[in-house]
Amino acid sequence: xxxxxxxxxxxxxxxxxxxxxxxxxxxxxxxxxxxxxxxxxxxxxxxxxxxxxxxxxxxxxxxxxxxxxxxxxxxxxxxxxxxxxxxxxxxxxxxxxxxxxxxxxxxxxxxxxxxxxxxxxxxxxxxxxxxxxxxxxxxxxxxxxxxxxxxxxxxxxxxxxxxxxxxxxxxxxxxxxxxxxxxxxxxxxxxxxxxxxxxxxxxxxxxxxxxxxxxxxxxxxxxxxxxxxx
Amino acid sequence: xxxxxxxxxxxxxxxxxxxxxxxxxxxxxxxxxxxxxxxxxxxxxxxxxxxxxxxxxxxxxxxxxxxxxxxxxxxxxxxxxxxxxxxxxxxxxxxxxxxxxxxxxxxxxxxxxxxxxxxxxxxxxxxxxxxxxxxxxxxxxxxxxxxxxxxxxxxxxxxxxxxxxxxxxxxxxxxxxxxxxxxxxxxxxxxxxxxxxxxxxx
Numbered sequence: 001x002x003x004x005x006x007x008x009x010x011x012x013x014x015x016x017x018x019x020x021x022x023x024x025x026x027x028x029x030x031x032x033x034x035x036x037x038x039x040x041x042x043x044x045x046x047x048x049x050x051x052x053x054x055x056x057x058x059x060x061x062x063x064x065x066x067x068x069x070x071x072x073x074x075x076x077x078x079x080x081x082x083x084x085x086x087x088x089x090x091x092x093x094x095x096x097x098x099x100x101x102x103x104x105x106x107x108x109x110x111x112x113x114x115x116x117x118x119x120x121x122x123x124x125x126x127x128x129x130x131x132x133x134x135x136x137x138x139x140x141x142x143x144x145x146x147x148x149x150x151x152x153x154x155x156x157x158x159x160x161x162x163x164x165x166x167x168x169x170x171x172x173x174x175x176x177x178x179x180x181x182x183x184x185x186x187x188x189x190x191x192x193x194x195x196x197x198x199x200x201x202x203x204x205x206x207x208x209x210x211x212x213x214x215x216x217x218x219x220x221x222x223x224x225x226x227x228x229x230x
Numbered sequence: 231x232x233x234x235x236x237x238x239x240x241x242x243x244x245x246x247x248x249x250x251x252x253x254x255x256x257x258x259x260x261x262x263x264x265x266x267x268x269x270x271x272x273x274x275x276x277x278x279x280x281x282x283x284x285x286x287x288x289x290x291x292x293x294x295x296x297x298x299x300x301x302x303x304x305x306x307x308x309x310x311x312x313x314x315x316x317x318x319x320x321x322x323x324x325x326x327x328x329x330x331x332x333x334x335x336x337x338x339x340x341x342x343x344x345x346x347x348x349x350x351x352x353x354x355x356x357x358x359x360x361x362x363x364x365x366x367x368x369x370x371x372x373x374x375x376x377x378x379x380x381x382x383x384x385x386x387x388x389x390x391x392x393x394x395x396x397x398x399x400x401x402x403x404x405x406x407x408x409x410x411x412x413x414x415x416x417x418x419x420x421x422x423x424x425x426x427x428x429x430x431x432x
Contacts, residue, residue: 116426177413
């Protein structure tokens with residue numbers, strides 16, 4: 001089943017992470033911690049009660065990126081429960097860790113520029129955080145409960161996943177704007193800490209982008225298939 | 231200059247598919263998002279979901295449908311189709327394609343073909359790059375937007391039609407790559423077009 005993916009369950013977890021360090025985030029979002037020695041991906045997933053197929057699907061999807069043969073994943077039997085855990089943990093990571101941390105760093109590194117500029121940049125960031133929060137809250141409050149219902153065999157007459165698919169929009173656009181504003185118009189002196197913020201902005205943009213890709217290309221099709229079954 | 235293009239490569243051989251992809255990514259001046267289609271029965275689905283700008287397809291994968299039908303059924307009437315050739319093909323088969331690409335082609339030849347297909351866009355992008363600086367009028371409009379004025383109010387204040395205001399705003403967004411009002415606010419403050427106390431809705 002995984003033949004075409006780059007990684008299989010018999011590969012070592014440490015090889016996966018060393019070859020693709022952003023995958024450490026994926027691992028963590030599935031609830032797998034560090035300190036896994038020389039065990040294989042399969043062994044570690046079983047140990048942590050993580051669905052192997054879903055883990056590999058996410059990992060291989062992210063590694064192969066946009067060049068992935070979309071059709072291959074559509075037919076795979078993914079664990080919807082595991083995907084929800086993954087997505088939920090990712091939301092937590094963005095809202096409770098990544099963005100708040102980034103804010104602290106940002107505020108610190110722009111404190112030498114004029115007060116009004118620092119104020120307006122911080123405000124922009126806060127508005128952005130609010131948008132991400134709203135976007136993810138909708139998934140947490142509306143989409144996930146609906147899907148959990150489906151898993152129990154309950155259909156909702158008023159809701160289906162196509163509604164989500166239609167209203168699901170990009171959330172990294174504004175962070176791109178912030179990045180561009182800093183790059184092109186930042187009036188203060190550059191600094192190591194501001195560069196570090198920029199690196200984080202690039203990484204967060206990428207991370208949010210792929211998060212959405214997973215929702216659109218793995219999660220939504222899996223729910224569509226689930227809806228057909230019931 | 232950078233033109234973003236979504237490309238679908240439909241070809242059975244994974245080696246040829248990957249080769250096309252690598253070759254495309256070496257072309258400077260373009261930024262490609264490439265998706266691969268390995269089997270004929272998935273062509274419709276991938277085109278419908280991803281709506282690529284260009285379809286590079288081995289003509290032997292077109293079975294049971296015509297390109298025209300494909301474009302119509304998938305809602306991609308303007309998608310450009312390029313025939314990927316490494317076998318002899320009857321000339322009539324190639325008629326509906328916008329362009330042909332054989333596997334012995336050089337980088338420059340491929341680039342020239344793409345540039346021909348996208349001549350208008352390329353011209354547009356080059357013009358864009360020539361004028362990224364805002365005109366005095368556009369700066370006035372940025373200030374009004376940042377103050378929280380509606381398009382209607384801006385039109386009245388500057389004696390313009392609402393339509394002209396919208397056109398200006400579109401040009402501003404394109405030049406600055408800033409699409410939100412709050413992004414414009416940051417721009418206006420940083421560039422001292424306005425003071426913090428004059429910003430609407432803080």
